[in-house]
Amino acid sequence: MYNTIFSHRSVRKYKKNPVEQQLLDSVLEAGTRASNTGNMQVYSLIVTTDETLRSGLYEAHFKQNMVLEAPVHITFCADIHRFSAWCDQREATPCYDNFLWFCTAFCDAILVSQNVALAAEEAGLGICYLGTAMYNADHIIDLLEIPKGVVPVVSMVMGYPDAETPLTDRLPLEAVVHHEKYQVPGYADINRFYSDLETSRQTLELLEINKKNTLAQIFTENRYPREANELFSRKYLETIKKQGFLF
Amino acid sequence: MYNTIFSHRSVRKYKKNPVEQQLLDSVLEAGTRASNTGNMQVYSLIVTTDETLRSGLYEAHFKQNMVLEAPVHITFCADIHRFSAWCDQREATPCYDNFLWFCTAFCDAILVSQNVALAAEEAGLGICYLGTAMYNADHIIDLLEIPKGVVPVVSMVMGYPDAETPLTDRLPLEAVVHHEKYQVPGYADINRFYSDLETSRQTLELLEINKKNTLAQIFTENRYPREANELFSRKYLETIKKQGFLF
Numbered sequence: 001m002y003n004t005i006f007s008h009r010s011v012r013k014y015k016k017n018p019v020e021q022q023l024l025d026s027v028l029e030a031g032t033r034a035s036n037t038g039n040m041q042v043y044s045l046i047v048t049t050d051e052t053l054r055s056g057l058y059e060a061h062f063k064q065n066m067v068l069e070a071p072v073h074i075t076f077c078a079d080i081h082r083f084s085a086w087c088d089q090r091e092a093t094p095c096y097d098n099f100l101w102f103c104t105a106f107c108d109a110i111l112v113s114q115n116v117a118l119a120a121e122e123a124g125l126g127i128c129y130l131g132t133a134m135y136n137a138d139h140i141i142d143l144l145e146i147p148k149g150v151v152p153v154v155s156m157v158m159g160y161p162d163a164e165t166p167l168t169d170r171l172p173l174e175a176v177v178h179h180e181k182y183q184v185p186g187y188a189d190i191n192r193f194y195s196d197l198e199t200s201r202q203t204l205e206l207l208e209i210n211k212k213n214t215l216a217q218i219f220t221e222n223r224y225p226r227e228a229n230e231l232f233s234r235k236y237l238e239t240i241k242k243q244g245f246l247f
Numbered sequence: 248m249y250n251t252i253f254s255h256r257s258v259r260k261y262k263k264n265p266v267e268q269q270l271l272d273s274v275l276e277a278g279t280r281a282s283n284t285g286n287m288q289v290y291s292l293i294v295t296t297d298e299t300l301r302s303g304l305y306e307a308h309f310k311q312n313m314v315l316e317a318p319v320h321i322t323f324c325a326d327i328h329r330f331s332a333w334c335d336q337r338e339a340t341p342c343y344d345n346f347l348w349f350c351t352a353f354c355d356a357i358l359v360s361q362n363v364a365l366a367a368e369e370a371g372l373g374i375c376y377l378g379t380a381m382y383n384a385d386h387i388i389d390l391l392e393i394p395k396g397v398v399p400v401v402s403m404v405m406g407y408p409d410a411e412t413p414l415t416d417r418l419p420l421e422a423v424v425h426h427e428k429y430q431v432p433g434y435a436d437i438n439r440f441y442s443d444l445e446t447s448r449q450t451l452e453l454l455e456i457n458k459k460n461t462l463a464q465i466f467t468e469n470r471y472p473r474e475a476n477e478l479f480s481r482k483y484l485e486t487i488k489k490q491g492f493l494f
Contacts, residue, residue, distance in 0.1 A: 001248035001369040005277045005362055028424050030252045032417045034361060035376045038470060041418055046425045053427060077429075082422065083466075086437050092463035095473035100480035103353070103381055107401055110354050114281060114361035115252055122248040129282045134350055146429045154354055170279045171288055175329065177275050178293045180300060182324075182393045190333050216339035219330075223285060226342035233347035237494060247484060247494075 004122045009167055011126025014070040014159035018049070023123055024072065027158075030119035034111035042101070043109035044079040045116075046144050047072065053143065060139040061132045061155065070157035075133060075140060076113045078105030080244075081149030097149070102245040106153050113154055126161035129154060135232045137239045148244040169197065251369045256414055258373025261317040261406035265296070270370055271319065274405075277366035281358040289348070290356035291326040292363075293391050294319065300390065307386040308379045308402065317404035322380060322387060323360045325352030327491075328396030344396070349492040353400050360401055373408035376401060382479045384486045395491045416444065 028045060036043070048054060049072055057075075058067040067073065080101055084094035096105075117127045133140060133155040140152045175185075175193035185193065194215075197203060203215050212218050220226075241247065275292060283290070295301060296319055304322075305314040314320065327348055331341035343352075364374045380387060380402040387399045422432075422440035432440065441462075444450060450462050459465050467473070488494065 001251050001365060002273075002277065004248050005280050005366060008280050008282070010282055025420065026249075029420055030249065032420065032423060033252050033255050035255070035257055035364070037378045038466065039415055039417075040466065041423055044423055044425060044429065046427075046429055048427050050427050079423075082432060082437070082440070085432060086441055087463040087467055089434065089437055090461035090463035092461060092467040093473075095467055095471070095476055098476055098480040099484050100381060100476055103400075103483065104378060106350070106353065107357050107378070110357040111361050114358050115365075117282070118248060118362075118365065119252060131284050131351060131354070134347060144428045145431075147431050150429065153350075168286055170286075173272065173276055173279065176279060176288055176291055176326075178291055180293075180295050180297050181391045182291065182293055182397065184392075184394050185329060185332060187336065190329070190336055193329070194333055214337035214339060216334040216337035219285065219287065220334055220339040220342055224342070226340075229342055229345055229347055233345040233494075236350065237346050247480075 004118055008121060009165040010128040011161045011165055012066045012128055013161065013163035014066060014126065014157070015162045016071070017160050018071045019125060019159060027116055027119045027123065027125070031112040031116040034115045036108040036111065037104050040083055041108070042078065042080050042083050042096070042105040043112055044077045044082070044150060045112065046075040046077065048075070048144070049073070056143045057140070060136045060143060061130050064130070066128055066157050067130070070159040072158040074116065074156045074158065075144060075152050076109045076154050076156070077146065077150045077152050078102055078109050079150045080105060081147055084149055097244050097246055099245060099247050102151070102240055109153050113156060117156065120158055124160070125158055127156050127158045129156050134236050137236055141239065141243070151240055151243045151245070169200070171197070251365055255368060256412040257375040258408045258412055259313045259375055260408065260410035261313060261373065261404070262409045263318070264407050265318045266372060266406060274363055274366045274370065274372070278359040278363040281362045283355040283358065284351050287330055288355070289325065289327050289330050289343070289352040290359055291324045291329070291397060292359065293322040293324065295322070295391070296320070303390045304387070307383045307390060308377050311377070313375055313404050314377070317406040319405040321363065321403045321405065322391060322399050323356045323401050323403070324393065324397045324399050325349055325356050326397045327352060328394055331396055344491050344493055346492060346494050349398070349487055356400050360403060364403065367405055371407070372405055374403050374405045376403055381483050384483055388486065388490070398487055398490045398492070416447070418444070
C-alpha cells in the first residue's frame with residue numbers, strides 16, 4: 001500500500017485493452033469501502049466505456065486525448081437523489097437539498113474516488129483525475145442524463161498505462177503540515193517552501209517558453225487566470241442550484 | 248492494499264499511546280502523494296496533539312469522546328492562503344478567491360485525507376473521520392487560528408485502536424454504480440437496494456428503540472433533521488464567505 005501510494009502518477013497515455021469486468025468491479029467495490037457520512041452513501045459512480053459517449057465526454061473535458069484513449073471513464077457524483085427517493089418511499093420527508101449536504105456528498109464521493117484510484121493502481125492499472133468535471137458539469141449532466149439531486153464532482157480515466165510517467169515533486173512537508181495550530185507562513189517561509197520548485201530545470205524551461213518572470217505568473221496568467229476561474233465558478237454554482245441544492 | 252481498503256472501519260476507542268513522530272510523518276507524507284489540481288497543493292493539514300487544544304476541538308466536534316481519547320487530531324483544510332501569498336511575493340495577482348477554487352481545494356484536501364487514512368491503517372493505526380468539521384468550522388477556525396483563505400473541510404482522529412470494531416455493510420454495488428449513463432432507480436430498484444439494510448437485526452432494534460416505522464425516518468427525523476441541516480448549511484456558507492471565498 002505504501003508502495004502504491006508513493007508510486008502514484010497521473011497516467012495520460014493508455015493502451016487500448018479494456019479493463020476486465022471482474023477487476024473493474026473489485027476496484028469499484030473498494031471505492032465503497034471508504035468512510036461515508038452516516039453510512040448513507042450519498043454518491044454515485046457513472047462508469048462509461050461506450051465510445052460515442054466517451055467522445056462526448058472528451059468534448060466536455062476540453063478535448064484531452066486521454067479521455068478518448070482510456071477504455072474506462074468514471075464520473076463521481078454527489079448524489080442525494082437515491083437517498084431522497086428511498087425516504088419518499090418510506091414515509092419520511094427528505095431534507096438534504098442544501099449546501100451542507102452538497103458538501104457532505106461531495107466529500108464522500110471524493111473519498112470513494114481515492115479508494116478507486118489506489119485499488120486500480122494496486123492492480124496495475126493507471127488513472128488520471130479530471131478536475132474539469134466541475135468546469136463543464138452542465139454538459140456532463142446532459143450527456144449522462146443525470147437527474148436532479150446529482151452533481152458531478154470529479155472524473156477519472158482508467159486503463160492500462162502505455163508510457164512511463166515520472167513522479168512529480170511536492171512541496172516540503174513543512175509547507176502543508178501545521179503543528180498544533182495554523183502557522184501563518186512569513187516571507188522567508190514562502191521563499192523556502194517554493195525554492196526547489198522555482199529552481200528546477202522544468203520551471204526554468206517553462207519561464208523561457210512562456211516568457212514570464214515567475215512561475216506564479218504562469219499559474220495566474222496562463223493556466224488558471226481570473227476570467228476563467230470566475231466563469232467556471234459561476235457556471236458550477238448555477239449547475240448545483242439547478243440540480244436542486246438550495247443555498 | 249486491497250486488504251487495508253476492505254478492512255477499513257471507523258475506530259471510536261483509542262489507547263493512550265502517542266503516535267510515533269516518524270510514523271506520523273510518513274503517514275502525512277503519504278497524504279501529499281495524492282493527485283492534486285495543477286500540483287498547486289491548495290490544502291493544509293493541522294495536526295493537533297496538545298491536550299488543551301484537543302479539549303477545545305472536543306467541544307467543536309459535539310463532544311464525541313474519541314476526540315478526547317485519540318492522541319492525534321488532524322484538521323484538513325482547503326487552503327488558498329499559501330499559494331496566494333506565494334503569488335503576492337512573485338509579481339503575480341492571485342485569483343483563487345472564488346467558489347470553483349473552494350471546491351477544487353476541498354476536493355484536493357479530501358484526496359489527501361484518504362491517503363492519510365489508508366497509510367495510517369496500513370501501519371496498524373485506526374482513524375475516524377469527523378464530518379462535523381463543516382458543522383462548526385467557525386469554532387475550529389478560532390481555536391486553531393486559521394487565517395483568511397483557509398477553511399476546514401474534514402477532520403480525523405488517529406491513534407492505536409482499543410477495541411474491535413465490526414465492519415459496516417454497504418448497499419449492493421448496483422445501487423451506487425451506473426453503467427454508461429445514470430440509470431434513475433425505480434420503485435422496485437429502491438426496495439431491492441435497501442432490503443438487506445432494512446431487514447437487518449440492527450435496523451429492527453433501532454426502530455424499536457426510536458419508535459419509528461421506517462429507518463428512513465430515523466435519518467430524517469433523528470439523525471439529520473431539516474432544521475439542523477439548514478442551520479449548519481447557513482453557518483458553513485457564511486464561514487466560507489468570511490474566509491474570503493466569493494460566490
